[in-house]
Amino acid sequence: xxxxxxxxxxxxxxxxxxLTISISPLGLVELAxxxxxxxxxxxxxxxxxxxxxxxxxWSYRREVGESQMVYNYYRAFTDFIINFTFGRGVSFxxxxxxxxxxxxxxxxxxxxxxxxxxxxxxMGQQGGVSGDCFVKxxxxxxxxxxxGAKHPGKVRILPLNASFCFPEFHPHDRSRLIRFKLKYRFWxxxxxxxxxxxxxxxxxxxxxxxxxxxxxxxxxxxxxxGVVPVIHIPNVLVSGSPWGLSDCHDVITLNRAYNETAxxxxxxxxxxxxxxxxxxxxxxSSLEKGPKKVWGGLPKDAQVFNLEGGGQGLQGALxxxxxxxxxxxxxxxxxxxxxxxxxxxSNTSGTALSIQFQPLMNRYQQKLVxxxxxxxxxxxxxxxxxxxxxxxxxxxxxxFNGPLAADQLTSLDPNDPQxxxxxxxxxxxxxxxxxxxxxxxxxxxxxxxxxxxxxxRLLGEEFPAEKLEEIRTELIEDAxxxxxxxxLKAQVNSAxxxxxGILPQDGGELPPxxxxxxxxxxxxxxQPGVITPFEAExxxxxxxxxxxxAYGTTIPKNRGVDTEENKYPGNG
Numbered sequence: 001x002x003x004x005x006x007x008x009x010x011x012x013x014x015x016x017x018x019l020t021i022s023i024s025p026l027g028l029v030e031l032a033x034x035x036x037x038x039x040x041x042x043x044x045x046x047x048x049x050x051x052x053x054x055x056x057x058w059s060y061r062r063e064v065g066e067s068q069m070v071y072n073y074y075r076a077f078t079d080f081i082i083n084f085t086f087g088r089g090v091s092f093x094x095x096x097x098x099x100x101x102x103x104x105x106x107x108x109x110x111x112x113x114x115x116x117x118x119x120x121x122x123m124g125q126q127g128g129v130s131g132d133c134f135v136k137x138x139x140x141x142x143x144x145x146x147x148g149a150k151h152p153g154k155v156r157i158l159p160l161n162a163s164f165c166f167p168e169f170h171p172h173d174r175s176r177l178i179r180f181k182l183k184y185r186f187w188x189x190x191x192x193x194x195x196x197x198x199x200x201x202x203x204x205x206x207x208x209x210x211x212x213x214x215x216x217x218x219x220x221x222x223x224x225x226g227v228v229p230v231i232h233i234p235n236v237l238v239s240g241s242p243w244g245l246s247d248c249h250d251v252i253t254l255n256r257a258y259n260e261t262a263x264x265x266x267x268x269x270x271x272x273x274x275x276x277x278x279x280x281x282x283x284x285s286s287l288e289k290g291p292k293k294v295w296g297g298l299p300k301d302a303q304v305f306n307l308e309g310g311g312q313g314l315q316g317a318l319x320x321x322x323x324x325x326x327x328x329x330x331x332x333x334x335x336x337x338x339x340x341x342x343x344x345x346s347n348t349s350g351t352a353l354s355i356q357f358q359p360l361m362n363r364y365q366q367k368l369v370x371x372x373x374x375x376x377x378x379x380x381x382x383x384x385x386x387x388x389x390x391x392x393x394x395x396x397x398x399x400f401n402g403p404l405a406a407d408q409l410t411s412l413d414p415n416d417p418q419x420x421x422x423x424x425x426x427x428x429x430x431x432x433x434x435x436x437x438x439x440x441x442x443x444x445x446x447x448x449x450x451x452x453x454x455x456x457r458l459l460g461e462e463f464p465a466e467k468l469e470e471i472r473t474e475l476i477e478d479a480x481x482x483x484x485x486x487x488l489k490a491q492v493n494s495a496x497x498x499x500x501g502i503l504p505q506d507g508g509e510l511p512p513x514x515x516x517x518x519x520x521x522x523x524x525x526x527q528p529g530v531i532t533p534f535e536a537e538x539x540x541x542x543x544x545x546x547x548x549x550a551y552g553t554t555i556p557k558n559r560g561v562d563t564e565e566n567k568y569p570g571n572g
Contacts, residue, residue: 069262071262072255074255077328078125078247080338088426088427090425091425092110092423093422098408100408101401102383104401109382109386112154113154132232133244134232137230137381138156138229139153141153166182167180180230181203206223225384231377233370250332251332257324258321277304357430372426379420380422383422387412387414402469437458452468
């Protein structure tokens with residue numbers, strides 16, 4: 001059987017037909033019977049979810065001019081959950097032994113080679129809408145473009161369209177891929193110069209990589225890293241199934257019911273804007289139609305009235321809309337205040353927010369189980385690729401890596417499993433009361449229950465070792481500045497004492513037998529009679545500057561009255 005473009009049931013085909021434009025200009029690829037049997041239900045679910053996300057909620061089109069309301073709560077809820085999960089970013093750590101090298105490698109790959117926030121958002125979107133997130137790790141070789149600019153090699157982290165992914169899992173371990181097929185259509189130019197559609201297929205196994213165009217093998221090569229470079233992350237785990245659930249699948253029926261009722265309400269409002277007029281006892285043909293018209297001269301028994309159109313049920317319909325909307329929020333766990341409803345309580349504390357967002361936090365923790373493990377495995381593929389393509393990155397480089405602490409390795413072993421170990425940290429998604437957190441951290445540090453590095457991690461610092469080194473360097477510079485200032489103060493005091501015979505700090509007199517400027521008074525270091533030629537020159541310069549600042553360089557004069565003669569002395 002040929003899969004065609006759409007796998008949705010008839011009631012959803014109107015919506016799904018528009019969906020194919022967003023997935024691909026040509027829609028889904030044709031599938032063999034075996035592929036359709038295994039993956040058809042999954043692709044059908046993807047099609048429905050994406051149709052809802054893109055606002056294609058109706059299975060039919062109403063007549064032109066008729067209202068057809070679409071309140072896309074499905075997308076609003078999905079985007080909110082994505083932002084709630086990934087909006088504050090993700091940080092990565094490694095064991096202490098590899099901490100001087102691994103975090104800097106991951107920072108380069110995620111933030112320089114790739115757009116970290118964009119990749120995380122796309123991962124969240126694919127998982128949140130489809131229910132399954134597939135991420136491929138590949139190395140882009142260095143190249144020189146047509147104008148001679150050189151582009152270094154980079155590790156690419158590529159979220160894939162789940163509709164183009166056809167994985168084959170180990171029969172006894174669903175977390176392990178033994179074969180992966182990527183299949184999609186694209187536009188290309190033939191040798192004759194005409195535009196036509198091609199089908200691209202890439203098959204990945206632990207030992208081989210094969211590429212096909214229209215079922216014709218164009219490349220076959222060994223897999224250099226020895227594992228399938230694709231990670232599958234189920235968005236919400238379903239026991240006994242390799243596939244995940246989308247974030248908002250449960251509100252599809254409610255969102256459609258809301259749109260249908262809202263459309264009925266719109267019909268009522270539109271009707272009362274232009275109701276049906278009933279005339280008895282007169283001919284309508286003799287009456288002018290339109291706004292701002294006055295009818296007169298009607299027969300005595302004539303009656304003119306508007307036909308009621310069910311406005312009495314408008315209040316009930318509005319109450320029903322509120323009920324459905326509240327049910328959607330309850331199903332998802334997002335409080336109504338999160339989407340713009342006015343919060344009756346101002347200055348809501350962090351504790352109150354935590355209680356209000358507790359259902360959403362439960363969903364958040366459920367997603368973290370999947371995405372934390374998925375990101376850890378992605379980092380493992382990244383480090384495997386770096387170790388193969390850029391082995392020099394596994395050597396400590398003081399110009400690239402952070403400070404080297406005790407017990408940290410300067411060279412990583414590609415055969416050591418510890419080299420590829422990382423920890424994924426998601427920051428707290430809800431606002432924290434910084435003062436309370438700081439007080440808790442301070443109490444722990446006073447009891448020796450927390451280190452300065454750990455305190456920085458609790459405050460959200462991604463690279464605490466570098467931050468501590470930055471603080472240390474700043475303290476050293478401050479100490480040097482304070483020392484220089486103290487030296488200048490001592491020189492100023494010595495110069496004043498040399499000129500006046502008075503010690504400025506305590507107002508005391510010079511020691512007995514000491515005279516100002518004779519070399520027996522206090523020197524810059526406070527020791528009498530030990531002024532070196534350099535210090536004597538410094539004192540002379542300082543004394544000159546003090547006299548200038550105190551008395552100026554010229555004798556001050558009184559300013560004359562501003563008269564015309566004074567302003568313009570040349571005028572006679």
